[in-house]
Amino acid sequence: MGFFEVTKSLFTGLEYTCLIFALTLLLALPLGLVIAFGSMSKFKPLSFLVKVFVWIIRGVPLMLQVIIIYYVPGFLLGTPVFTRFSAVIVAFVINYACYFSEIYRGGIESIPRGQYEAGQVLGMTKSQVFFKVVLMQVVKRIIPPMSNEIITLVKDTALARVIMIVELIQAAQNYAAYGLMWPLFYSGAFYLAFCGILTILFGRIEKKFDYYHN
């Protein structure tokens, strides 16, 4: 079991890690915005329901959500509903969409009312004000909390192993059974590199918005 072989199997684990990461981002970013609008809705029953939902999802461990989504629907219907992988994706997307929604909401609510009013007296429609005036300011404000959350997501992907998905850590841990410890540290280096790249990327994006401040 040499370096080459370990690297190869860690890369197989990394594939799952990357897939979970990418799919979760791709789906949870827009879904989070929908949830944010729901929780800010003027229709009180809707905003109440959405807030309760977000509270539950954020208050219960993601690990438990993964387990429940994988086992419970199949148990109730007597036939498997989700594959391991799709159960992980569903749980991660819902969970992260709720976290993102709170970041969006915080960002949107932090924009001063005067910005909307200025747009309105200039004859802009509500959606023009949102897309042309507010959105870019929201994006600037949410980049730091978003980058935090997204870096957490990289490490959370490891939770997929509770339903036997061989992601990066599981791949490394398999060698520990043979008394081989260094793959564990090796897998840690993968995470470090992953998060390092993201940190640089978010730093760049933040810089792009540096040309103005409020």
Next chain:
Amino acid sequence: MALLEIKNLSKSFGDAHILKDINLDVNEGDVIAIIGSSGNGKTTLLRCLNFLEIPEEGKITVDGTVLFDASASVDEKGRKVPVKSIPRENRLKLGMVFQNFNLFPQYTALENVTLAMKLLEKDGLKTFEGGVEESAKAILTRVGLADKMNHYPCQLSGGQQQRVAIARALALNPDILCFDEPTSALDPELTGEVLAVIRKLASEHMTMLIVTHEMNFARDASTRVIFMDEGRIIEEGPPEQVLGNPVHERTKEFLKNALNK
């Protein structure tokens, strides 16, 4: 016929009756200074005229076009219902300059001016002779910002920001321009440049409603002064009269405090 006619305008927030039966005619070229102590509804009046608040009662007419008429708002059974929304084009007759500018921070001075112009042109609500960019540049030059067009608001002084805000409002060619304490957020040494721009507009016969605490400015730049107290206009007339020889006790009291400051 007056350019702007305000009839029986009333506005409440919950139980608080803030504007009570406001009636006012504004002629073309009038520069009206609105004075009064804090909390008496001056801002609310301007906000109602710009439909940032929707009045419960009253009628607002500009140049013969009815922009708002609470009594005409009835449901299919003829019962009175509150006005919910205001047609977009009705917002364009009046412009508004805010106390704290409300510029869009992510856009340059020029982009702040052109943003709404472009959207209105695209939606077929307005056209700008000579093109959007050119007329925006001309207006920024008029307010003395020819060399600051590509600056972001955070790179401008308060006085310059407020002049961008004036240019932005002016660019849409409103019939009437409203100012809510345009210099109150400025350091004293910067108020002069903003007041100078407003004076210049007055000399060009721009019709304006200006809420202000600058009594000297009200005296020498306005054609008429309005004193508001507890949601009513209780005194109005030429500046010499209202500021120099007020009739009403409340006006006298207010001026005594305002001039002693």
